[in-house]
Amino acid sequence: MDQDYILKIIKGECPSDERERFFERLSSDKALMQEYARLKNKYVINTLPYSPGINTLLSKRQPKFRVVQVFTKIAAALFIPLLAWSIYNLIQERNNAGNVQNSITSYEPGTGVRYEVNKGIKAMLTLPDSTIIWLNSGSYLDVPKNFTKDNRIVYLSGEGYFDVESDKKSPFLIMTPKSILVKVTGTQFNLSCYENDKNMKLTLLKGSLELIKKNDKDTISVKPNEEVIINYKTLEDKLDTTIDTKYATAWKEGSLRFIDSPMDEVVRKMERWFGIQITVDNPDIYKQTFTADFDSESVTQVLNLLEISTNISHEIKGNRVRLSMSSK
Amino acid sequence: MKKQPDILAKEICKGDLESYELFFRLEFDNIVYFVNGYLHDPDLAKDIAQESLLTLWEKRGIIDPEKNLRAFLYTIAKNRAINELKTRSSSVNSISINEIKANLNALMDDSLGEELETLELKQLIDSTIRNLPDTVRGSFIMSRKLGMTNKEIANAKNMSLTGVEYHMKISLNILRKKLKEFLIFFQGWMLFFLYNS
Numbered sequence: 001m002d003q004d005y006i007l008k009i010i011k012g013e014c015p016s017d018e019r020e021r022f023f024e025r026l027s028s029d030k031a032l033m034q035e036y037a038r039l040k041n042k043y044v045i046n047t048l049p050y051s052p053g054i055n056t057l058l059s060k061r062q063p064k065f066r067v068v069q070v071f072t073k074i075a076a077a078l079f080i081p082l083l084a085w086s087i088y089n090l091i092q093e094r095n096n097a098g099n100v101q102n103s104i105t106s107y108e109p110g111t112g113v114r115y116e117v118n119k120g121i122k123a124m125l126t127l128p129d130s131t132i133i134w135l136n137s138g139s140y141l142d143v144p145k146n147f148t149k150d151n152r153i154v155y156l157s158g159e160g161y162f163d164v165e166s167d168k169k170s171p172f173l174i175m176t177p178k179s180i181l182v183k184v185t186g187t188q189f190n191l192s193c194y195e196n197d198k199n200m201k202l203t204l205l206k207g208s209l210e211l212i213k214k215n216d217k218d219t220i221s222v223k224p225n226e227e228v229i230i231n232y233k234t235l236e237d238k239l240d241t242t243i244d245t246k247y248a249t250a251w252k253e254g255s256l257r258f259i260d261s262p263m264d265e266v267v268r269k270m271e272r273w274f275g276i277q278i279t280v281d282n283p284d285i286y287k288q289t290f291t292a293d294f295d296s297e298s299v300t301q302v303l304n305l306l307e308i309s310t311n312i313s314h315e316i317k318g319n320r321v322r323l324s325m326s327s328k
Numbered sequence: 329m330k331k332q333p334d335i336l337a338k339e340i341c342k343g344d345l346e347s348y349e350l351f352f353r354l355e356f357d358n359i360v361y362f363v364n365g366y367l368h369d370p371d372l373a374k375d376i377a378q379e380s381l382l383t384l385w386e387k388r389g390i391i392d393p394e395k396n397l398r399a400f401l402y403t404i405a406k407n408r409a410i411n412e413l414k415t416r417s418s419s420v421n422s423i424s425i426n427e428i429k430a431n432l433n434a435l436m437d438d439s440l441g442e443e444l445e446t447l448e449l450k451q452l453i454d455s456t457i458r459n460l461p462d463t464v465r466g467s468f469i470m471s472r473k474l475g476m477t478n479k480e481i482a483n484a485k486n487m488s489l490t491g492v493e494y495h496m497k498i499s500l501n502i503l504r505k506k507l508k509e510f511l512i513f514f515q516g517w518m519l520f521f522l523y524n525s
Contacts, residue, residue: 023426037434044365045443048358050451124458126473130466130485149484163462165485188462298353 006036010043112144117158120275122251127154131172134161134252137272138194159192161252164207176200178232179214190248196268200230203248211237256294256302263312266290267323274299281324285312337397341388348388352381355401362402363409366431368423372412380405402444410435449510456506460499467495 008014009022026033117123117135124134125141129149135141139158147153149165153173164172166186174182176193180200187207193200202211204222211220211228213235220237222228227240227248250257256273258266263286267278276299280286288310294302303314303321313326339347356377364373383404384397391400413432423431434440460468470476470484478492485492 020424020426023424023430026430027426033430033433034437036430037437038439040366040431040434041437041440041443044362045440045447048361048447050358050447126466126469128474130470132466165466167486298349 001032001035003035003039006039007043010036010040112142112147114140114142116140118275119272127152129165129167129172131165132163136160136192136251137275156191156193158194159190159251161188161190161249163188166207178230178235180230181212181214182209183212183219184209190245190252192248194268194272198232200232201227201248202229203227203243203245205245205249213237250293254295256297258290258292260289260291262286263288263290266306270299270302276319276321278321278323281322284325285323288312337391337395338393340385340397341391341393343388348385351397355398356381359401359405363405366409366435367412376405376408376412380408396448398448399444406435406440449507452506452510453503456503457499460502464495464498467492468499471496 009019026036115123115125115135117137117139119138122134122136124132126132127143128147129152133141136159139160141160142155144153149167150170152170153175155175157177164184164187168185172184174191176182177195182191182202184207187209188205189209190203202222204224204226206224209222211222220228220239225243225245227243228237230237247257247259256269267280271278290306290310292305307313307326311326312323315322336347336351340351359377359380360373363376364370367373380401384401391397410432413428416428457465457468467481467485470481471478478489478496482489482492
């Protein structure tokens with residue numbers, strides 16, 4: 001019997017009478033029973049929702065690539081955070097050839113590919129010029145069709161950590177919300193430009209780069225260990241030369257950090273990080289600030305700590321959280 | 329907290345609740361998915377996952393931390409799933425008796441352990457590559473993922489050919505080292521049948 005057919009049965013793609021006939025046959029066909037066992041185990045184990053990493057890395061050498069081919073083969077390694085209640089996603093019996101890929105959606109609207117990372121997860125991808133980009137939850141990166149090592153431009157909404165391949169002849173450009181352009185040659189930096197944030201924040205670790213505001217003849221040059229914050233409302237920029245780069249890039253290592261962070265920022269970051277919705281009962285909550293460092297704690301643990309240190313209590317229903325001022 | 333399996337296993341056996349909780353959250357979803365694949369009953373799969381993880385905690389005193397903790401967990405879950413299927417062979421549920429027999433046979437087949445071991449290996453390789461030094465990783469990905477020759481990589485990165493070859497040498501050495509550790513540490517999945525119910 002055809003292996004593909006057995007696989008169809010395993011995936012649940014056959015009508016129930018066909019299915020029943022198949023399993024009836026198995027009881028009398030030992031070889032088929034064995035074949036089913038083999039394929040069943042292979043299928044279940046290989047579609048377990050672990051982070052898949054870069055799957056075909058050590059497979060046979062692929063033929064010389066052309067730009068178009070490369071777009072369809074870009075690897076994305078997904079880091080799934082530890083949230084037990086997200087299993088409702090997994091239990092649904094979908095066609096699961098890589099159900100983890102459901103969480104990074106990529107489409108080609110004729111002009112390029114969009115890598116969208118849903119809330120609650122992060123992704124990493126490598127561009128054809130071997131620039132590596134980590135994307136934080138709730139972000140998306142648009143890569144145009146004509147992206148080549150001579151023409152490097154992308155659009156980012158959200159937060160990304162960039163490790164840009166050095167090429168002095170061909171700078172790497174990142175367009176961000178509010179038409180603020182980032183221009184680099186070879187650098188490592190963290191760029192936070194969520195559309196619903198108050199500011200855009202760029203933290204430079206290595207190399208050099210320039211920020212160019214729309215309609216601005218002057219460019220802002222940034223050196224390593226410097227940070228630029230641009231207010232989305234006023235488009236005013238502020239350069240900070242004494243910063244701790246580890247704070248800005250903590251998310252990449254799986255750390256959620258708050259240093260005297262105002263509650264509106266805490267709420268937004270937690271929503272993205274855990275993929276939950278937070279409603280705030282009392283606007284006084286926003287007046288508070290929060291300092292903490294989380295590595296792999298669950299939402300409940302984070303919320304408990306919040307309660308201990310700020311008097312903000314919480315109520316959890318599914319993936320919705322309600323914050324209120326505790327009267328203690 | 330380091331997530332290396334051998335360290336985590338040691339901590340859990342010592343009774344460290346935090347390590348256990350981390351392990352719990354790493355594995356829970358996967359065990360649910362695993363069990364559900366054979367039982368086609370999500371609620372039951374959830375129960376079995378929780379029971380299996382609880383059993384692992386209860387048995388922490390007798391687990392050998394040198395052995396593979398995940399393998400042990402999967403064995404517990406697998407045995408529970410097998411029991412469920414056996415007791416259901418006389419009643420009709422969401423799946424037919426014939427399918428129950430087929431899945432029972434699959435669970436008891438050697439290929440299950442082999443697939444789990446292969447998965448472990450794949451994950452190790454992926455994480456090793458992710459953790460390669462920055463300078464070296466780019467070359468390695470271009471070579472093995474994008475299928476470029478060393479010469480092409482040297483051109484693309486504006487590097488010397490020997491430089492690229494050096495990158496490849498380093499990455500392969502690191503991979504070899506990790507694989508060796510894997511083969512020593514994970515002694516095979518078939519050796520576990522500690523839990524019987």
